[in-house]
Amino acid sequence: MVKNLYKIANEKKIKYFLISFVDLFGVLRSKLVPKRAIKEMQKNGAGFAGFASWLDLTPADPDVFGVPDPESLIQLPWNKEVGWLASDLWINGKPLEASPRVMLKNQIKSLKKKGFSMKSGVECEYFLVTAQGNSILDSRDTQSKPCYDQLALMRRYDFIKEICEYMIEMGWGPYQNDHEDANGQFEMNWNHDDCLVTADRHTFFKFMVKTIAEKYGFRATFMPKLFKNMTGNGCHAHISVWKGKKNKFLDKSNDLGLSKIAYNFIGGVIKNASSLSAFFNPSINSYRRINAQHTKSGSSWSPSSISYTGNNRTHMIRIPDPGRFELRLMDGSTNPYLLQASIIAAGLDGLKNNINPGRPLNFNMYEDYKKYPNLPKLPNKLDQSLKKLKDNKDMNAAFGKQVINSYIKLKRAEIKNFKKKEIFDKSKAITKWELKNTLDC
Ligand SMILES: [Mg+2]
Numbered sequence: 001m002v003k004n005l006y007k008i009a010n011e012k013k014i015k016y017f018l019i020s021f022v023d024l025f026g027v028l029r030s031k032l033v034p035k036r037a038i039k040e041m042q043k044n045g046a047g048f049a050g051f052a053s054w055l056d057l058t059p060a061d062p063d064v065f066g067v068p069d070p071e072s073l074i075q076l077p078w079n080k081e082v083g084w085l086a087s088d089l090w091i092n093g094k095p096l097e098a099s100p101r102v103m104l105k106n107q108i109k110s111l112k113k114k115g116f117s118m119k120s121g122v123e124c125e126y127f128l129v130t131a132q133g134n135s136i137l138d139s140r141d142t143q144s145k146p147c148y149d150q151l152a153l154m155r156r157y158d159f160i161k162e163i164c165e166y167m168i169e170m171g172w173g174p175y176q177n178d179h180e181d182a183n184g185q186f187e188m189n190w191n192h193d194d195c196l197v198t199a200d201r202h203t204f205f206k207f208m209v210k211t212i213a214e215k216y217g218f219r220a221t222f223m224p225k226l227f228k229n230m231t232g233n234g235c236h237a238h239i240s241v242w243k244g245k246k247n248k249f250l251d252k253s254n255d256l257g258l259s260k261i262a263y264n265f266i267g268g269v270i271k272n273a274s275s276l277s278a279f280f281n282p283s284i285n286s287y288r289r290i291n292a293q294h295t296k297s298g299s300s301w302s303p304s305s306i307s308y309t310g311n312n313r314t315h316m317i318r319i320p321d322p323g324r325f326e327l328r329l330m331d332g333s334t335n336p337y338l339l340q341a342s343i344i345a346a347g348l349d350g351l352k353n354n355i356n357p358g359r360p361l362n363f364n365m366y367e368d369y370k371k372y373p374n375l376p377k378l379p380n381k382l383d384q385s386l387k388k389l390k391d392n393k394d395m396n397a398a399f400g401k402q403v404i405n406s407y408i409k410l411k412r413a414e415i416k417n418f419k420k421k422e423i424f425d426k427s428k429a430i431t432k433w434e435l436k437n438t439l440d441c
Pocket of ligand 1: 123125180187234
C-alpha cells in the first residue's frame with residue numbers, strides 16, 4: 001500500500017515538502033512544495049529544468065520530474081513543518097537514466113535477479129571550519145595525533161548531541177560519535193541498512209550536518225582533502241549481501257569469516273576499483289586524499305594500492321569482522337547513490353565471472369608497499385579514473401553507455417575549467433579552485 005503523503009501531512013502537521021534529487025555531481029536540489037499541492041506532485045512529480053543541474057541535458061530538453069518516494073519521507077527534526085523526500089527523476093514518461101537514484105535502483109534490480117540484496121553502512125567524515133571555510137573552527141584543536149581527543153570532542157558537545165538526538169528520533173540507530181584523525185575532523189556512526197535506505201540517509205545526513213553547522217554559525221565540509229598535511233575526509237562503506245534474512249557473505253568455517261560469494265564480490269570490486277574511482281573519488285581534490293603522502297598524524301588512512309586484507313586499515317579493502325567487508329576508497333565528495341550503485345555493479349561482475357581476489361595481504365601497506373611493486377595502483381588524477389571508466393566495457397554495460405558518456409563529458413568539462421586557472425600538483429597547496437568548488441560537496 002503506497003503511503004498517502006497528503007494524509008500523512010495532515011496527521012503530522014507537515015505544511016511543506018522538500019521534493020529533492022541528487023544530480024550526477026552529487027548536488028542535492030529540491031523544490032519546496034506546499035501541502036495543498038502534494039497530491040498532484042506525489043502522482044506526477046515536481047518539475048525541474050534538467051539543464052540547470054548536472055544531468056547532461058540541454059535547455060531544449062523537456063522538463064524532468066522528481067517523483068517522490070513516500071518511503072523516504074523524513075520530517076525535519078529541527079523544523080517539523082517540513083517533510084523531506086528523495087525522488088527519482090523521470091523524463092518523457094520514463095525514468096531518467098542519468099538520475100543517480102534511478103541508477104542505484106537499476107543495480108538493485110540486477111542484484112535481485114540473482115536473488116540477493118545489499119546492506120551497507122557509511123562512515124561520513126567531515127570537518128568543522130569557520131563560516132568562510134579558511135581554517136578549522138577550534139583554534140585549540142592542535143594535537144599532532146588528534147584522533148579521539150576528548151576535549152576537542154566535548155567543545156562541540158552541543159552540536160554533536162543535537163545531530164545525534166535527531167538520528168535517534170529518526171530511528172537510524174546512531175551508536176557513536178568521535179573526533180577523527182585530523183584537527184577539526186569528526187565522524188558520527190549509525191546502523192547499516194538496506195543500501196537504498198543508506199543512500200537516502202547519507203544524502204540527508206550531509207544536508208543535516210551542514211544545516212545544523214550553519215545554525216551554530218560555523219560550517220561543515222565533506223571535502224576530500226582540505227589540508228595538505230592532514231588526513232582527508234573518507235566515506236568508508238561496510239558491505240554485506242543477503243538472501244532474505246540470511247547473510248550470504250558469512251561463512252564461519254573460513255579464516256576471515258567470508259563465503260565464496262563474498263570473495264567473488266570482492267574480486268569484482270578489486271577488478272573495477274580504478275574505473276569506479278571516477279564515482280568513488282569524483283572531485284579533482286579527491287586525488288590528494290588517495291595516493292597521499294604521510295600526514296601530520298602519521299597516517300593518511302587512505303589507500304594507494306588496490307588490495308585487500310583482514311583487520312588492517314592500511315589496505316583498500318578491510319575485513320573487520322566475519323560476514324562483511326569495508327571499502328575504504330571513497331571520499332566525502334562521493335555521490336551517495338553512485339557509491340552504492342558502483343559497489344553493486346562491481347560485485348555483480350565478480351559474481352558473474354567468478355572472480356578470485358587472490359590471497360589477502362597482511363602487511364602494513366603504508367610501511368612496506370615498496371616490497372610489493374607489482375600491486376596495481378589507484379589512479380593519480382581524475383582524468384585517469386575517467387579514462388579507465390570509459391574503457392571499462394563491463395561497467396559501461398552495467399550502467400549503460402549513454403550515462404557513462406554523459407558523466408565523463410561533464411567531468412571533463414569541469415577539469416578543463418580547472419585547468420584554465422590552475423595546475424593540479426599534490427606537492428603544492430590546495431588550489432583556490434578546489435576550495436571554491438569542493439568545500440560544499
Ligand atoms: Mg573514520
